[in-house]
Amino acid sequence: MSTPDVSVIIPVYNEEEGLQSLFDRLYPALDKLQTSYEIVFINDGSRDRSAAILREQFQKRPDVTRVILFNGNFGQHKAIMAGFEHCRGKKIVTLDADLQNPPEDIGNLLAKMDEGYDYVGSIRRQRSDSWWRHVASRAMNHLRERITHIKMTDQGCMLRAYSRDIIDTINQCNEVNTFIPALAYSFARHPTEITVGHEERAAGESKYSLYSLIRLNFDLMTGFSIVPLQMFSMIGIAVSIFSAFFVVFLMIRRLIVGPEAEGMFTLFAIAFFLIGIALFGIGLLGEYVGRIYQEVRHRPRYLIQAILEQKE
Template sequence: MPKLSVIIPCYYNEANIPVTVRELVTNEAQFPAEVSFEYVCVNDGSGDDTLGALRRAQAEYPGRIRIVDLAGNVGSYNAIVAGMAHATGDCLAVITADLQDPPELLPQMYAHWQQGFKLVIGNRQNREETGLNALLAQLFHWLMRKLALQNIPPGGFDFVFFDRQVATEVLKLHERNSNVFYLMVWLGFAYVNIPYTRRRREVGRSRWTLSKKVKLFIDSLMAFSFVPIRAISGLGLGLGAIALLYGLYVILLKITHPNEPAGWTTLMVVMLVVSAFQMIALGVIGEYVWRGLDAARQRPLYVVREVFEQ
């Protein structure tokens, strides 16, 4: 009798919880009768009454909902890892609490899992969202495909269905400042890609700020790509070649025109270019060093305040 654990990271989702849980429970009718369900809702340090909404949903649907209440906000990806650690299902799924990802795809994902696929990805082929957020999301995923993981589907994804083995392997990695969904692809299991249109958020407002998006991009790039270091090396070699040619030019100029005054403007331009490069290089190297230090500390990814079960 297979058991499906649906992991739902929750952050300021007080108004979403009643709608989302009702939709998920209603969607159970689309599965084969032998499937059992648990919903692992992770409260990621929300400042509103998300925990209260989860407790009310737990009382309304007894035996289905497990609540993992974290001591503080650790980010949605670490919250998902916490959900994996507390899930007990044979297969697992991750879905957002705002219903921008369609729960009706879950039965199709389950069918692929029964066929032997360890990972099923719901791929955002289109978006109902428009404007700057949509453009930034498209740019992010295009860059990650070009610079880091070429085998991820275009358009991005955070709606996944996966086997218990995938969850176990991800938990073994203890990755910090990374992208948990990219880790699933990085493991190397063959996956099925199901395209869908991401819905517009109907309730509440997103807490996925620009600073969090920038951090995710940096974390993903540093975790899965050596391009930043290689770019520094390439730029350094290029500047070195230019400096060598300029040095030869200065020597030749000195030989042919011994009384020619030195060029102050040229000297300052060269110094500014080299100094700027050095600062950029130190910044990129510092990002890698900081991540190494953060991993060496071995601080926990999350701290659980309390687990509510029925």
């Protein structure tokens, strides 16, 4: 098969209301670039008519359209990994199907790659998200940078461009759960970022709940650093030293003042606080053990039902 210059990878999950708007903007934007391209749609087990709409679009533009149909819902990042493993382009761009990132900005990312960068991230110019997403995103960006030393101004924006070398390296990784932008950044030699537009959803609702965002950031932190475990080791040492001094203090106080019951509630409060720290540390350790458990099972990351593509 011929090798296109650009591959655009788009995961799709229950996006039937907005797919036609995506087609109407995406194909003209890529045609204007006057370069060879392919668009790889990955249907991530949609329960609406998304798969049927993608089949119809493939029949309209089979020369530049490919569709990967999962037989279940495996998640956005696994869908993108499937796109990476099946795309053929020299430059690869990831894009969400909800049109929050304008397809017209793809040309800006590719132009930046022509300057010699192998990874181009994006920063949303004016985020059209709720206030709690702004606050949570800024807090997690700061925490992630301190823990993993991966510098991404806007980790939630999926409009990004990658060189073929980075994609080939990512495809060699067999991790079950990972955070693709951070993984790519760790392999990049000349990364950069540009500002892109951000619009309200054209149709449908966000597929990321608060729980999903928390799980994603756990994958990010536990998948790229053991600093959280080291932090709790240091906290454990500090609490142990403090507890030793506190026990000595209570013994001396008992010898001087004598038996007393007034401090009982204070001791309960301290005990509950320490128990809370211990439980949180056990939960964090469980996150790492859970990742190990998922890796050693060696189960496939996704299952493909069919691939729609034009045979040469």
